[in-house]
Amino acid sequence: MEKDSSKLINSIWSQALDLPPSCVEFCPAHPSYFLVGTYNLQKDDVDISPEQEAGDDDDNDDAKSQAGKPKKAQSRNGSILVFQLQDDNKIVPIQTEPQPSALLDLHFNPNEGFQDICATVSSTATLAIFKFSPASEDDKPLKHLNTMDIASLSGGDISAEEGSEIxxxxxCWHPSxxxxxxxxxxxxxVYLVHLPAWDKGWRLHxxxxxxxxxxxxxxxxxPNLGVTGSPDEVPFRIFSGxxxxxLRFGTVTWNPSNDHLVETISAVEAKGHDAGVTAILPLFVQDDGSELLVTGSxxxxxxxxxxxxxxxxxxxxxxxxxxxVWRLKLVNLDKTPSKAYNWRARILASCMHTGSRVVDVLQMVDGEHHVRVLGRFEEHKSMNYGSDFHPERKDKLTVVSTSFYDRLLCLWQLDSV
Structure with missing residues (x-):
């Protein structure tokens, strides 16, 4: 660990949104575009953040005092906002898709050929799939394909008990x-969902x-850990916080031909966190078979x-x-040994009430591990739940970040170092 000598970064553009933003991601298939998910909850005329509603917020005494009391009827909604980041750093709004529920997370499929497919999850336990296809003649490039709730996904096996909600x-998409x-x-x-088609046939185990x-x-x-006795079986690790x-993790084997899931190594836990585990970022498997993983809490x-x-x-x-540390996003991974380090992972972190951080996690040539903060963006005046970077700009790290209560969307850059 090293002393923080990082650069304080200023925004080059900012705008207040209509609803509080909870998540943001660039589209890997069309990298100049990004989506913002919003989360709007009115409770006694006071905005409540996603983590306050889902559970006790350690930073909010009022939320703690309400724990265990009967829930009042709540009105929640959200939206998906589509923006384009142009070459001159002008951000242009493209589309607004209102949603009947508040959005907590969204991610594009990372697999080649499917990177225009986006999944969103909501405050009413719904999973929605969208396809993003920008075209000059289409003013609504984000197309809704299907939405299912947890009861339908599980074939009726899972539903909320009376007086409670899920x-x-x-x-998270599987990486391969x-x-x-x-x-x-x-x-x-933590549930696994099989999507044999984008618009039908979904099944939650x-x-x-x-x-x-x-x-x-x-x-x-x-990613896959290799094949077992059958080439159809896919073993992989699951990490959850x-x-x-x-931090819990286990290994399962999934056979897509018969939709059969088998736990091969039971979930175990890693100790060392002093509060809730809110972000997980696998890096790579080392030569000795051990996997390196970064967490936020x-x-x-x-x-x-x-x-x-x-x-x-x-x-x-x-x-x-x-x-x-609410979210972690890998900017790049350098596994080529240099005079300074054996490997280095550059990471963008969304750090709730203190804004965004760009950090390096690395192993030095002497084998010691270090964390260095390279840049800090602190113009957000409330919870920074989402940040992402343009995936194809190499000269500068170009980032859009959000904050919840002030409903702010910001654009900023950090010179490559």
Whole structure:
């Protein structure tokens, strides 16, 4: 860990949105465009943030005082906003798609040939799929393909109990299986969903892949671990973080031909977080078979873990970023050894009440691990839940970031270093 000598960055553009933004992502298939998901909840005429509604907010005494009390009827809605970032750094609004529920997360499919497909999850436990196809003659390039709620997805096996509700908190695509994704819930569950077609036939496995005792805030999936006895079987790792301060991970094998899911290595947990685990970013598998993983937490720390195939995970390094680390996005990974380091991961972090950070996590030539903060963007006056960067600009890191209560969308840049 090193002393923070980072650069304070100023915005080059900003705009207030109509609704509070909760998530943002550039489209990898059309990299000049990005989507913003919004989350609007009115409760006694006061805006409530996504993590306050799903569970206790450690930074909000009023939310804590309401825990366990009967819930009042709440009015929630949201939208998906489409923007284009032009070459001159002008941001142009393209489309607004109102949504009947508030959005908590959205992600484009990372698999080649499907990177124009976007998944969103909502406050009413719905999964929606969209296709993004910008064309000069079409003023609405974002097309809705299908939406299903958790009861329909599970064939009726899962539904909210009377007096309670289920929220989908996060979604993650499998990095090498375009028809598989994972979702998490406020009830502490991580589910896998099979999408044999974009508009029909979806199936959520009713048995959770991982379970937490409190809200499951985040999930991520590792690539295939190779094949088993059958070439149709796909083993992979699932990582999840919960409000119970646990990082949990396990290995499953999925056979897409018969939609059969088998747990091959039961979920275990990594200790070392002092509050809820809110972000997970797998990096790569080392030569010894151990996997490197970066986490973010409500306790304001970013951490690097080494996860061996068997045995206890090791916390290699950690550093406080000054705010709860809500999301992590890999900017680039350099595994070519240099005079300065053996490998380096550059990461964009959304740090809630202190804005965005650009950090390097790296292993030095002496084998020690370090975290360096390169840049800080602190113009957001409320919770920074979403940040993303233009995927094809190499000369400067070009970032759009958001904040919740002030409904701010900002554009800023950091010179490559």
């Amino acid at each position: 929220l989908f908190l996060s979604v 299986r375009a028809d598989l994704l994972a979702v998490t819930t406020n009830t502490g569950h 009713p048995e959770p892949a991982i379970t937490h005792t409190l809200e499951a805030w985040t999930v991520n999936l590792s 919960g409000d119970d301060s646990k 409500y306790d304001e720390n970013i951490r690097l873990f080494s996860l061996a195939p068997y045995g206890r995970p090791r916390n290699l390094v950690e550093m406080g970023l000054g705010g709860g």
